Amino acid sequence: MKLISKESKTKFILKGFFEENKPKNKNILISLNSITEYVEKNEAFICLGSKKSYNLNILKDAINKIVKLNTRNFQIDAKTFVGNNINLENVVNKFIDIDEYINGENLYSAKTSKKPEKIYLELIVNDKEVISKANITLKIAHLVNEARRLQATPPNICNSEWLAKEIQTMFKDIKNPNLKVKVLNKKEIEKEKMGLFLSVNKGSAYEARLVVVEYNGNPKSKEKIALIGKGITFDSGGYNLKPSQHIQGMKYDMSGAAICAAAMKGIVELNGKVNVCAILPLTDNKISSKAQTPDSIWTSMSGKTVEVNNTDAEGRLILADAITYSIKKFNPTQIIDVATLTGAIIISLGTTFTGAWSTCDLAYERLLKAANKQDELIWRMPFHEDFLKNIKASNFADYKNTDLSGKGGSISAAMFLKEFTENKKYIHLDIAGTGGDGENPRGTMVKTLIQFALDSKE
Structure with a gap:
């Protein structure tokens, strides 16, 4: 997981949205965790359900869906996942935790087959205080993976x-x-x-x-x-x-x-x-x-x-x-x-x-x-x-x-x-x-x- 401050127009941008304020695109899926891609515009949207019902578990389910999709090097607009009692710090920390847990480096493997090409996610964050705390979260996530590497070793x-x-x-x-x-x-x-x-x-x-x-x-x-x-x-x-x-x-x-x-x-x-x-x-x-x-x-x-x-x-x-x-x-x-x-x-x-x-x-x-x-x-x-x-x-x-x-x-x-x-x-x-x-x-x-x-x- 990489933190960036600005989006790139040449990469796919992924944004979250709630049913109450869905984008003005006509053909967008509004079922929970459905992702709609617009290839010609390099953008994608994931439905987070109703804003009133939004909570940490729904956020984690959405992130799991994105991380496991493993099809595009998405740039993710973190602020679009903020809502209800979920603030920007919650969003950033959960993206880091889940992405590093599922796609983290240096986990034990003895497989001889070629590893599939890694899909990297970039998280767009502009808040300096959140970024500072996120770097600590990233360090701790790497440490979790250090423990997991030792656990997994035969x-x-x-x-x-x-x-x-x-x-x-x-x-x-x-x-x-x-x-x-x-x-x-x-x-x-x-x-x-x-x-x-x-x-x-x-x-x-x-x-x-x-x-x-x-x-x-x-x-x-x-x-x-x-x-x-x-x-x-x-x-x-x-x-x-x-x-x-x-x-x-x-x-x-x-x-x-x-x-x-x-x-x-x-x-x-x-x-x-x-x-x-x-x-x-x-x-x-x-x-x-x-x-x-x-x-x-x-x-x-x-x-x-x-x-x-x-x-x-x-x-x-x-x-x-x-x-x-x-x-x-x-x-x-x-x-x-x-x-x-x-x-x-x-x-x-x-x-x-x-x-x-x-x-x-x-x-x-x-x-x-x-x-x-x-x-x-x-x-x-x-x-x-x-x-x-x-x-x-x-x-x-x-x-x-x-x-x-x-x-x-x-x-x-x-x-x-x-x-x-x-x-x-x-x-x-x-x-x-x-x-x-x-x-x-x-x-x-x-x-x-x-x-x-x-x-x-x-």
Whole structure:
């Protein structure tokens, strides 16, 4: 998507119109989202329906139609899509978001066939303030696609060692004295006594990696946000092997790490006046002669012990140690984790809403405000002690890693993680339903996390 200030008479101009003020051309289609082209005049019109009914969803439907049409290098007159409660900034941001999502560059592809010629859209905008904000939207849209590229990369390429290097590379050209990036190898992770994290890595042919990104954009502040991203590069389920209908698509189990890395990069590039660290534990969950088995007991970095009664509940194990690492090394005032954690959240919220848990009402309200600004859907779920009872029911360790009752599995998983947060303000985001849909990686929550950090105040 390119922003321009003036239209060209040699290119097709596309304008929106409402039924109440349709152009004076006699043969124009007035059904919703119908496009009428006048080749001899290099102009086209799309019907936006009734002005009274116009809303953000209708705008997005129209943009999707235009972007997917893929037949002409349209110049789009942005101001003609303004109406009702939709202002110019809304229009520009939505065009950028949708076009970059559908036609963005650098998404993963291993196809050997020649790519079809790319159709470029140009958006005519004259408002300098809107253009300034649009450039930020464009940058964030590119970051969403960075996360999506990592999500889409197949697991025979995207193992823990490769992914750690890729995330390092994301930050290599950023010259900012407030930014530090390091990667812990397996021996360094062992020195930190991250027993839960290492237990999941036992079956892997690749070493575990812990990527640590620190950015101090407001050194005078004592506030610090820790972003914890689940980075399981492929989840077989371990000895609790996933059935065939559920094992495909498990390359997306590293989505939390990719999303947190992309969000972190955005916060740095936009010079956020906030202190943030990202802790990204990376490994796969495979089966081998060395892989952990059910009934194993491990000691976490915090010193708490966990009995593994389900090797397919591995995400919470690596996240628990990553949370402890963030507390011991950075003492954050706010912890946010992002994880494709439970199939149970799909039963609750489908693939529409990201499940959100928060120990602080104010923090959740801030997150919801950020999500609304970025047009991402979240839904608050409860923390409740009833869902911790079975987690604490082990006769041999402090916790079991799974409540096998089959009731409220996403809540009991959140409660397990909360046990490692040491009463810090804590938000848990379960993106198992929203992170990736079939063959479509979404990069969900990159935009919201960036917005949340940029809006942060002491």
